[in-house]
Amino acid sequence: MFSNSAFKIFEESIDKYHVLDDVSQSFSNPYDKDSIEHLLYRKNWIDTVQWHYEDIIRDPEIEPSAALVLKRKIDASNQDRTDLVEFIDSYFLKKYQSVEIKEDATINTESPAWAIDRLSILALKIYHMQEEANRTDATPSHIEKCSAKLRVLLEQKKDLSTAIDQLLVDIEAGKKYMKVYKQMKMYNDEELNPILRGQK
Known part of the structure; x- marks a missing residue:
């Protein structure tokens, strides 16, 4: 199934990143x-690099300029x-462009790619929660809590994977049917963000 193949690629990426573990x-x-x-x-x-950016920026000793x-x-x-x-949604739009849509077809609350985005983040959560559950320098209470959280994440992986595959x-x-809306983020656009527009 697609979700299984995607998750393996996510794991491959995460493992490769952690060889050096350097953003x-x-x-x-x-x-x-x-x-x-x-x-x-x-x-x-x-996603993996950003995960570690988010860790670093929460350092209470970080210099404001950094x-x-x-x-x-x-x-x-x-x-x-x-x-x-x-880009991933464009792949699916092209792949299914010739499908004859049934009269009673419905639209999903999110596109396939945004569901896959959640699966990618979930792969990171599982990797790092597994690390915490395997720590040898943590208290038994910490290990127990993280192990319980890991079980929930693995159940979530099963449910999300099933939902993605069923959607496809x-x-x-x-x-x-797919109907993809571009995100149209305004804060990065020099024409739409009044702060950026004022600097032009």
């Missing part, structure tokens, strides 16, 4: 640039993340 490390994509795998790997790498630089990186990362989601099956069968 400044170079990025290389092992998949063909025209493939959905390429998009999924890139998407999760962005925090500002990091905030700009997080903003850019969020834009990249949104762009990748839209329904789209392919014409029971659901």
Whole structure:
């Protein structure tokens, strides 16, 4: 199923990142640039780097100037993340463009790519909660709490994966249809953000 393949790619990306565990490390994509795998790997790498940006910026000792630089990186990362989601939805729109939509077809509350975005973040939560559950320097209470949270995350993975796969099956069968709205984020646009517009 698609969700299983996607999750394996997310795990591959996360494992690769943690070899160096450095937000400044170079990025290389092992998949063909025209493939959905390429998009999924890139998407999760962005999520993984941003996960660690978010850890770093919460350091109470961080210098304000360094925090500002990091905030700009997080903003850019969020834009990249949104762009990748839209690229992934474009893949599905093209894949299912010839499907005959049934008269009683319904629309889903989110597009396939935004559900896949949630799965990518969930892969990161599972990886890091597993790390916490495996810590040898933590208290038994910490290990127990993290193990319980990990079980919930794994159940969520099962449910979300099932929902994604069912959505794709329904789209392919014409029971659901895709209607993708661009995010139209205003705060990065020099014409739409009054602060940026005033600086022109």
